[in-house]
Amino acid sequence: MLTRQELSTLLRERGYKVTPQRLAVYEALSDETWHPNAEMLFRKLQPKFPAMSFATVYKTVEILHDIKAIQVLNTGEDSFRYDADVSEHYHLRCLQCGAVDDALMDEGIRKQLTQSVEMQSGYQISGRQFYFFGLCPKCIKQH
Numbered sequence: 001m002l003t004r005q006e007l008s009t010l011l012r013e014r015g016y017k018v019t020p021q022r023l024a025v026y027e028a029l030s031d032e033t034w035h036p037n038a039e040m041l042f043r044k045l046q047p048k049f050p051a052m053s054f055a056t057v058y059k060t061v062e063i064l065h066d067i068k069a070i071q072v073l074n075t076g077e078d079s080f081r082y083d084a085d086v087s088e089h090y091h092l093r094c095l096q097c098g099a100v101d102d103a104l105m106d107e108g109i110r111k112q113l114t115q116s117v118e119m120q121s122g123y124q125i126s127g128r129q130f131y132f133f134g135l136c137p138k139c140i141k142q143h
Helices: 004-013 020-031 038-045 054-066 107-121 137-142
Strands: 071-073 081-083 090-094 100-103 131-134
Touching: 004 020, 020 038, 020 054, 038 054, 054 071, 054 081
Parallel strands: 090 131
Antiparallel strands: 071 081, 090 100
């Protein structure tokens, strides 16, 4: 994750203004691994920034993605989720409650899978995103 200073420098280098709202959106994403969508971020930040609009939050996540400070997750929902951890890692989504969590995968398995896909397809793979779907431990307990 980026420090406040690193994010400020990155924003300026890419021609964007550094605003308290932009810093707050990034900090809300980097503080936890909750992978919120824009509406969830808006609700979390609203008490501290009552004048901030939903459009500001949405535009900010677009900017943060543009400067590669966050990644956009398409977990098959109506809206995208966001993650400040831009390292290559994978995600789990609970089909009951909608929670999205990080999933760890052994590097050997990732490498083997990538090589297999390259051999089968002829593609030279430059990146990967994996999503796993199922029930989280909390929802399993409730059933």
